[in-house]
Amino acid sequence: MSGSRVLGTGSALPRRVVTNAELAETVDTSDEWIVARTGIRQRHIASADETTSTLATAAARAALADAGVEASSIGLIVLATATPDNTFPATATKVQAALGCQGGVAFDVAAVCSGFLYALATADSLLRTGMAKRALVIGAETFSRILDWEDRTTCVLFGDGAGAVVLEAPSGEAGGKDAPGILGTKLHADGDQHDLLYVDGGPSTTQTVGHVRMRGPEVFRHAVVNLADVLKEVLEDNGLTPDELDWVVPHQANARILDATARKLGIAPEKVVVTVQDHANTSAASVPLALDVARKDGRIKAGDLVMLEAMGGGFTWGASLIRM
């Protein structure tokens, strides 16, 4: 059977842009180091009146407009975030209220940078069961609120933003790799790697929000191996080779990870959507943000074969193959 179809995409970014040069005024770093090691040139940072839910709502509205459907037709909202407005209730319920589509299902998913892949797979599965006809899948973060601005090894890497996708339940018609929809998804987690990338606080441990801690070079090595492996897994499952992909939309953590992963699989660099220079690492928001950028600038078109992939804290990682 065919998978859930992408009807539209949208994204939202905080008003304020912070360049590497501006950051270097208060952090012991330089534009040269950040660009050479990560490819990042700037990031958007949320102001006091911008939260994960306001960014998520703006991205959701843009996705609904792009899809040409009303909020009232949305029966399911799955929102991926590691920076919710409140510990509870789920930020998805705030978005639901803001959109005025109360009554359906709304909840958050926590898988950090791979959160959007986990949310997409969850929404696709629920739509296939008939739980709802249409879903909003959102990745939204205000990582700036959990950064230690004294720690130059992490604070220069992240930014804030949101991306959203409107998904429609499978039509019930016969599928096949040319039919629009999600063709296949693979998700993984390895809880042994918890301490390489985590937040050193939480309600049940310190009763504080905590700050991001990362052993960067070790995460880097795992990222390249895990992402290349999961991409191969999804391609093999679908009887495809890397050169049959039109686009890869990766999690935007580091331009060097994107290059190394593409090289490992023999994917041409020009098929990889790269937005890390403009947004930095926006965690769960990065994949839907990059997808929206590449659709709106005309690169990704209807009928294209697109691979989404991400890896983050946990570790968690995954990839999803979509015929647009």
Ligand code: UT7
């Ligand atoms: O989103 C989830 C997944 N996250 C990732 O995938 C992130 C993966 N990791 C990375 O992207 C990279 O490891 C980093 C960008 C975090 C770091 O790059 P690196 O090339 O692995 O650098 P490093 O950590 O080995 O540090 C090299 C040097 C060190 O100095 P010494 O010890 O060689 O003297 C650091 O102290 O760079 C120094 N350094 C900095 N210098 C200027 C670290 N951060 C900075 C900084 N500005 N911001």
